[in-house]
Each structure stands twice: as C-alpha cells, then as structure tokens.
Amino acid sequence: xxxxxxxxxxxxxxxxxxxxxxxxxxxxxxxxxxxxxxxxxxxxxxxxxxxxxxxxxxxxxxxxxxxxxxxxxxxxxxxxxxxxxxxxxxxxxxxxxxxxxxxxxxxxxxxxxxxxxxxxxxxxxxxxxxxxxxxxxxxxxxxxxxxxxxxxxxxxxxxxxxxxxxxxxxxxxxxxxxxxxxxxxxxxxxxxxxxxxxxxxxxxxxxxxxxxxxxxxxxxxxxxxxxxxxxxxxxxxxxxxxxxxxxxxxxxxxxxx
Amino acid sequence: xxxxxxxxxxxxxxxxxxxxxxxxxxxxxxxxxxxxxxxxxxxxxxxxxxxxxxxxxxxxxxxxxxxxxxxxxxxxxxxxxxxxxxxxxxxxxxxxxxxxxxxxxxxxxxxxxxxxxxxxxxxxxxxxxxxxxxxxxxxxxxxxxxxxxxxxxxxxxxxxxxxxxxxxxxxxxxxxx
Amino acid sequence: xxxxxxxxxxxxxxxxxxxxxxxxxxxxxxxxxxxxxxxxxxxxxxxxxxxxxxxxxxxxxxxxxxxxxxxxxxxxxxxxxxxxxxxxxxxxxxxxxxxxxxxxxxxxxxxxxxxxxxxxxxxxxxxxxxxxxxxxxxxxxxxxxxxxxxxxxxxxxxxxxxxxxxxxxxxxxxxxxxxxxxxxxxxxxxxxxxxxxxxxxxxxxxxxxxxxxxxxxxxxxxxxxxxxxxxxxxxxxxxxxxxxxxxxxxxxxxxxxxxxxxxxxxxxxxxxxxxxxxxxxxxxxxxxxxxxxxxxxxxxxxxxxxxxxxxxxxxxxxxxxxxxxxxxxxxxxxxxxxxxxxxxxxxxxxxxxxxxxxxxxxxxxxxxxxxxxxxxxxxxxxxxxxxxxxxxxxxxxxxxxxxxxxxxxxxxxxxxxx
Numbered sequence: 001x002x003x004x005x006x007x008x009x010x011x012x013x014x015x016x017x018x019x020x021x022x023x024x025x026x027x028x029x030x031x032x033x034x035x036x037x038x039x040x041x042x043x044x045x046x047x048x049x050x051x052x053x054x055x056x057x058x059x060x061x062x063x064x065x066x067x068x069x070x071x072x073x074x075x076x077x078x079x080x081x082x083x084x085x086x087x088x089x090x091x092x093x094x095x096x097x098x099x100x101x102x103x104x105x106x107x108x109x110x111x112x113x114x115x116x117x118x119x120x121x122x123x124x125x126x127x128x129x130x131x132x133x134x135x136x137x138x139x140x141x142x143x144x145x146x147x148x149x150x151x152x153x154x155x156x157x158x159x160x161x162x163x164x165x166x167x168x169x170x171x172x173x174x175x176x177x178x179x180x181x182x183x184x185x186x187x188x189x190x191x192x193x194x195x196x197x198x199x200x201x202x203x204x205x206x207x208x209x210x211x212x213x214x215x216x217x218x219x220x221x222x223x224x225x226x227x228x229x230x231x232x233x234x235x236x237x238x239x240x241x242x243x244x245x246x247x248x249x250x251x252x253x254x255x256x257x
Numbered sequence: 258x259x260x261x262x263x264x265x266x267x268x269x270x271x272x273x274x275x276x277x278x279x280x281x282x283x284x285x286x287x288x289x290x291x292x293x294x295x296x297x298x299x300x301x302x303x304x305x306x307x308x309x310x311x312x313x314x315x316x317x318x319x320x321x322x323x324x325x326x327x328x329x330x331x332x333x334x335x336x337x338x339x340x341x342x343x344x345x346x347x348x349x350x351x352x353x354x355x356x357x358x359x360x361x362x363x364x365x366x367x368x369x370x371x372x373x374x375x376x377x378x379x380x381x382x383x384x385x386x387x388x389x390x391x392x393x394x395x396x397x398x399x400x401x402x403x404x405x406x407x408x409x410x411x412x413x414x415x416x417x418x419x420x421x422x423x424x425x426x427x428x429x430x431x432x433x434x
Numbered sequence: 435x436x437x438x439x440x441x442x443x444x445x446x447x448x449x450x451x452x453x454x455x456x457x458x459x460x461x462x463x464x465x466x467x468x469x470x471x472x473x474x475x476x477x478x479x480x481x482x483x484x485x486x487x488x489x490x491x492x493x494x495x496x497x498x499x500x501x502x503x504x505x506x507x508x509x510x511x512x513x514x515x516x517x518x519x520x521x522x523x524x525x526x527x528x529x530x531x532x533x534x535x536x537x538x539x540x541x542x543x544x545x546x547x548x549x550x551x552x553x554x555x556x557x558x559x560x561x562x563x564x565x566x567x568x569x570x571x572x573x574x575x576x577x578x579x580x581x582x583x584x585x586x587x588x589x590x591x592x593x594x595x596x597x598x599x600x601x602x603x604x605x606x607x608x609x610x611x612x613x614x615x616x617x618x619x620x621x622x623x624x625x626x627x628x629x630x631x632x633x634x635x636x637x638x639x640x641x642x643x644x645x646x647x648x649x650x651x652x653x654x655x656x657x658x659x660x661x662x663x664x665x666x667x668x669x670x671x672x673x674x675x676x677x678x679x680x681x682x683x684x685x686x687x688x689x690x691x692x693x694x695x696x697x698x699x700x701x702x703x704x705x706x707x708x709x710x711x712x713x714x715x716x717x718x719x720x721x722x723x724x725x726x727x728x729x730x731x732x733x734x735x736x737x738x739x740x741x742x743x744x745x746x747x748x749x750x751x752x753x754x755x756x757x758x759x760x761x762x763x764x765x766x767x768x769x770x771x772x773x774x775x776x777x778x779x780x781x782x783x784x785x786x787x788x789x790x791x792x793x794x795x796x797x798x799x800x801x802x803x804x805x806x807x808x809x810x811x812x813x814x815x816x817x818x819x820x821x822x823x824x825x826x827x828x829x830x831x832x833x834x835x836x837x838x839x840x841x842x843x844x845x846x847x848x849x850x851x852x
C-alpha cells in the first residue's frame with residue numbers, strides 16, 4: 001500500500017515540476033511525429049520550410065542548420081538539385097580572397113542558413129529592442145514544445161480583456177507568459193502560396209511551420225524512435241533470457257533449503 | 258562456502274542451452290553498443306560536407322601555379338606551357354620509379370592544367386615550386402625531385418604526387434573533391 | 435575474502451599473478467566472494483551504480499572529443515554533436531539522461547541502506563565513503579550541467595557560486611577565485627570542464643575503496659543479522675549474484691532507454707536550450723531534479739549563510755548517522771516504529787524535492803521550512819530516541835529461519851518485507 005502511495009506521489013511530483021505561470025495552456029495537436037512510432041510528413045516539412053523562408057526568415061535566424069540538412073534523410077528530403085538551388089538563392093560571405101578582402105558568393109549546400117542580421121544587437125536595433133530568437137532549437141526551448149509554438153501562432157485573434165493595458169509595439173496573445181508578445185501577427189490566410197496546392201490557412205501554415213521547426217530542432221527524431229523501438233524490444237527479450245538463466249542457476253541453491 | 262554448492266557432482270556437466278543463448282544475445286547487444294561509440298570518431302557530416310572546394314582558375318597565367326586548400330592539404334594547380342607539356346610526355350616510362358604517363362595525370366583537352374596534392378609522398382612535406390633538377394618541384398625535407406608532371410624522379414619518395422578527384426565545371430572553374 | 439587456494443589455470447596467468455596478483459584479487463573479490471543468499475533486489479543497485487559510472491565515463495570521454503569549452507562556442511559545439519557527429523545525438527542523450535539515472539540509482543541505494551541499517555557497525559566507513567562519493571557526484575553533475583552554456587547552465591552556476599560569498603571575511607575573494615573573474619564567464623566554464631572530466635575518476639577511486647571496505651565485513655542482508663561462520667548462509671558472487679545483478683541491470687536499462695529514446699528532454703529544463711545571456715535572468719532558476727531537495731533547504735532559511743550551512747549540513751548529518759542511530763537492531767523489518775519514520779523521511783524528501791521546483795514564497799516556503807525542520811529532526815532527535823525506546827520484533831537466529839515453511843514467522847516475515 002505504501003509503495004503505491006509513494007509511486008503516485010513521485011508521479012504527481014514529476015508531472016508538476018514546473019511552476020505554472022499565468023499563460024493559458026497550449027492547444028493540443030495530434031502531430032504526425034508524436035508517439036512511439038511518430039514520423040515527419042515530408043510534404044508538411046517542405047511546406048513548413050516555405051513558410052519559414054518566406055515569412056519568418058526575415059527576422060528569425062536558424063543558424064545551426066546548413067542547407068544540406070534540407071536534403072538529408074529524416075527531414076524535408078529535398079532533392080540534391082533542389083538543395084543546390086535553395087542554397088544558391090542566398091548570397092553568403094566568404095574570404096579573405098587573395099587581396100585579403102571578404103567577398104559575397106552564391107550559397108552552397110555546406111553553408112549554414114543565412115541569418116537576417118549580422119548579430120543580436122543589430123536584430124534588437126531593427127526590432128524596437130526585442131530580439132527575434134534563433135529558431136534552430138526554439139521548439140525545445142519552450143515548455144509545451146510544438147503545441148506551444150502552434151498556439152502562439154494561432155493566439156493572436158482574441159481581443160485582450162478590458163482591464164489589460166497593451167502598450168505600443170506589443171500585442172495580446174493569451175498563450176504567452178504575461179499574455180503579451182512583441183512579435184506582430186506573422187501569418188494571415190494566404191500569406192504563402194503553397195506549390196503543392198494545399199490551402200494556406202493560418203492553421204495550416206502554423207502547423208506546417210511548427211512541424212518544420214520541430215524537425216529543425218530534432219533532425220534525428222525518426223531514427224531515434226526507430227532505434228528506440230529495436231533497443232527496448234531487444235532489452236525485453238534479453239531480460240527474459242537472463243531471467244531464465246538466473247532461475248536455472250539459483251535452482252541449485254533453493255533446492256538445498 | 259558451502260561444500261555442497263561446489264560439489265562437482267551437483268554442477269552442470271554440460272553447458273546449459275539457456276546460458277549459451279543468454280551469452281550470445283548479450284554479445285550481440287554489446288556489439289550494437291560498441292558501434293556508435295566507434296563510428297562517432299569517423300568524419301562527421303560537417304567535415305564530409307566540406308569535402309568539395311571550388312577554385313577560380315581564370316587568373317592563372319601559363320607557366321605559373323596557384324595553391325588551393327582541400328581537406329586541410331595544399332593542392333597545386335599548375336598551368337604548364339606547351340614546352341613543359343611536351344617535355345613531360347617525352348620521358349620514357351622505364352625511367353620512372355612510379356611509371357605513369359603525363360596524359361593519364363591530366364584531363365583530356367586540358368593538358369596544360371596539372372592538378373595534384375602538393376604533398377610529398379615520402380613523409381608529407383610540401384614540395385617547393387620551380388625547384389629541383391627536373392623542372393618541377395623539390396622537397397627540401399629529404400631531397401625528393403619531381404618533374405613537370407609531378408612524378409618522382411630522384412630521392413626517397415616512392416610515388417608520384419597524388420591526383421585528386423576533380424572536374425572542370427567551366428573553363429574558369431574547377432571543383433576538387 | 436580471497437580464497438588462498440586459488441591458482442590461475444594457464445601458465446601465462448600463473449606467471450603474471452605471481453608478479454601482480456590481479457587474477458587472485460579478481461577471483462577472490464568478484465567470483466568466490468561469499469555473498470548472503472537472501473539478498474533481495476534492493477541490493478542490485480550497487481552493481482547498477484557501477485554500470486552508471488562506466489557509462490558516464492565512456493560517453494563523457496566521447497563527447498569531450500567533440501565539445502568545445504569556450505563560452506562563445508560551447509552551445510554551438512553541443513548542437514554540432516547533436517546534428518553532425520555520427521550518433522552524437524544518441525551519445526549526448528545517454529550522457530544527459532544517464533546522470534539522472536545515476537542519481538535515481540544512488541537514492542535507491544542510500545534509502546536501502548537507511549532501511550536495512552547497512553550504515554551501522556561495522557560498516558560505518560563504507561557509509562562515510564559513500565557520502566563522499568555522493569558529494570562528488572553532485573559536484574560533477576553541477577559542473578556538467580554548466581557545460582552546454584544554456585540559460586540554466588549560466589544562471590545555476592551564478593546562483594550556486596554566489597553562495598560562497600556568504601562565507602564571512604573571505605567569501606567575496608573565494609567566489610572570485612572560483613569564477614576566475616568577476617562573474618561566471620569563460621574562465622569559469624573552462625575550469626568546470628577540467629574538473630568535470632577529473633571528478634569521475636576520483637569517484638572511481640572512492641568506489642574501489644567503498645567495495646574494499648565492504649568486503650571486509652561482507653554484505654549486510656535484509657534480515658540484518660550476522661551470518662553463520664560456516665559459509666552455509668552464502669553463495670559465491672559468481673554466478674549467483676552476477677546473474678541477479680545482470681537481470682536487475684537489464685530492467686534498469688529498459689527504463690533508461692525509455693527516457694533516452696522517447697522522452698530525452700523531459701527530465702531537463704527547456705530554458706537550457708536558450709543560449710546563456712548574462713543580461714536576462716530566467717523567471718525560475720531551478721537545478722536538475724536530483725538537486726531539488728537541497729535547493730529547497732537552501733531557500734528555506736532567510737539568512738544566506740544560514741541557508742548554505744543548513745544545505746551542506748543536510749548532507750553531512752548523514753555521516754553522523756551510525757552514531758545518531760542508537761538501535762542495536764539493524765533491519766527495519768524488525769523495527770516497526772522506525773519503519774514508519776523511514777517512510778515519513780521518504781515522503782519528507784519528496785516534498786522537499788517538489789518545493790525546490792516551486793517559487794520560494796507563500797505556502798511553498800512554509801511547507802519547505804516545515805519539511806526542512808522535520809528532515810533534521812529525523813536524524814538529530816528521532817533516531818537517537820528511537821534506538822532506546824523502540825520495542826523491536828524478535829530477530830531470527832539465522833537467515834534461513836524466516837523461510838522454513840510451517841513456521842509462524844514465515845507468513846509474518848513475508849508480510850513485513852515491505
């Protein structure tokens with residue numbers, strides 16, 4: 001009985017180890033990558049990249065990713081030609097050349113994603129003192145993960161309660177801690193025109209870009225879950241074998257009692 | 258300890274199948290654990306991505322050389338004059354320690370362009386350009402002489418300077434690797 | 435406990451063993467070593483802990499091949515490991531979750547000792563060595579958490595190193611000496627990396643002493659009584675205990691794998707995926723879960739120095755336990771009142787842990803304070819008194835006694851086993 005009580009207490013503790021704060025709980029989405037056998041939807045990741053590229057990348061860097069990641073297994077899996085073309089669409093700094101000067105050249109797959117600003121101070125200067133966070137691991141950097149990111153993107157349409165003062169340059173979003181966010185509403189219906197013909201509603205784009213950001217934060221997610229399944233299956237089988245070995249060995253002792 | 262447990266008569270005289278199975282399955286598991294611990298030292302994705310280097314050769318004059326970096330090593334890109342190419346092709350193969358035709362060391366139609374790893378095949382020093390007795394390179398470390406095709410002619414080096422994978426994407430651009 | 439009759443089987447073995455008796459040592463301490471035959475699964479955690487230490491050392495050394503200990507590059511180098519290094523993500527997640535598993539195992543191991551009286555004479559030195567191992571584990575874990583240079587890394591380091599400024603007279607100088615500067619910065623990170631690499635090997639040395647000290651009197655057992663001298667109460671460590679430890683280890687690894695592969699970040703804090711920013715303090719600075727009870731004790735005291743003293747005191751009081759606990763009976767199976775207090779202590783520590791994660795204000799602070807007082811009361815007041823006052827159950831004469839069927843003790847003993 002005591003054991004059950006302790007176990008429940010421990011479980012209760014573990015699930016509540018973060019002070020709640022005043023933000024509304026995030027909306028729940030049934031992501032394709034959830035669960036023990038979750039995988040990414042390639043088409044969704046490609047659409048999500050398009051949203052990132054056309055909307056978010058003007059303010060948010062993703063500096064830990066390289067263009068070649070877009071073609072690697074487990075992600076959007078763009079073709080080699082597509083990856084080359086995406087990279088070549090950006091001008092990146094290189095050098096010094098033989099004259100000792102830095103120069104611009106077309107992007108290559110090995111280059112890291114180009115950042116909109118050269119450094120954090122420049123980003124703050126242009127955005128009224130606020131820093132649009134780098135998105136490489138943003139999904140892991142927020143409690144609630146993908147659900148939270150999706151909720152923020154969807155959370156702009158409610159009007160603030162009468163007693164809450166919203167200053168200039170700040171917007172009401174109930175999913176944000178403190179209910180205020182410095183980013184203006186980034187997505188509207190039709191902000192992006194999807195090449196695969198999918199209807200670009202705010203909800204669709206929010207889901208797609210969140211899925212893309214989740215892949216960006218966890219590019220090996222599919223492999224991790226696959227290997228995890230094999231590992232735990234192996235350990236279960238091995239535990240049964242060890243159990244019977246153990247019983248066999250200990251039978252020599254128990255028979256003496 | 259109890260004599261009864263150590264008594265040979267009570268001990269299994271044949272290897273129990275269950276113990277063999279457990280050990281075998283355990284060994285497989287141990288191997289699977291060892292794999293990532295070993296492969297993590299292999300070149301990682303970012304290092305492999307840097308494996309290709311683009312070089313602009315438009316400014317190289319006939320008779321001169323440019324040195325590029327590839328995988329941490331120097332690449333000699335030498336634009337030979339016509340006389341130098343002919344001289345390289347006149348050499349008899351049985352005179353060479355590492356017999357190789359000059360034609361086999363360059364791309365068809367681009368005979369003036371010699372692209373090779375500027376690393377002495379003896380112990381890895383970088384040979385000096387336009388030095389030595391064979392009109393090519395001389396390695397100061399232990400005195401290896403290379404000709405205008407980068408082939409070893411005299412000295413302790415065993416092989417000709419290595420030709421990497423490369424291709425001309427245009428008349429003015431090379432991609433190495 | 436070495437069997438002086440052991441002779442290596444091969445000629446090479448004989449030659450080597452005559453010059454350095456490693457084979458005899460191995461045989462004596464890991465194969466022939468007589469172990470009580472009534473040990474239950476709570477005794478498997480020593481072996482599990484050894485596995486955890488080896489895992490952390492191996493994965494740690496591998497990570498160190500790819501990590502850069504510089505404030506400007508640390509966070510990126512960890513991302514490089516997660517993204518580009520072959521199986522880097524796996525090795526990193528094993529190391530990070532391995533630390534949590536290490537502490538889970540050590541807490542079970544410690545509470546086993548508390549329940550069965552394993553800290554009592556003649557095993558006091560084993561217990562004290564264990565406390566030093568535990569302190570080094572906390573130091574290693576604390577410094578390891580700083581290395582990714584996330585927000586929690588930086589601010590956790592700032593809060594804890596600032597505690598040293600509470601020392602009268604020299605506090606400020608000591609803190610700057612620890613920092614290598616005027617705040618947590620690159621010099622701090624570099625030295626933490628060096629020490630983080632060192633400490634596990636210190637732990638390894640202490641573990642060897644810990645096992646050596648254990649092998650002098652031999653293991654305690656669930657009934658807590660001394661064993662018969664004729665060896666009829668023991669089995670050789672190999673294969674009996676080896677196989678049982680292996681079984682427990684495999685089950686432990688299933689739990690470990692569950693975290694690594696399916697919830698690799700649930701035991702961590704999302705703020706540590708934000709690069710360290712000395713200008714922005716996170717809304718709630720929290721250490722990793724295994725340090726939370728001490729964090730709660732630290733914050734319950736309004737005085738800075740008092741909090742530090744009490745926090746360290748909470749660990750050091752454990753060292754005095756063999757002398758604070760005056761009971762002549764070892765195992766809680768035969769100490770019905772002590773058993774209740776044992777579980778109250780477990781609950782108290784869990785409550786302290788929960789409070790450590792909450793803001794230190796209002797009702798949370800009040801509960802923290804009560805739980806802190808209770809914690810010390812358990813050791814300083816309850817243990818000594820209980821030893822004198824408790825009416826213990828009759829202890830069996832031998833370990834075989836409780837399991838002779840037909841005996842009234844059998845049913846009673848079985849029911850008593852938690």
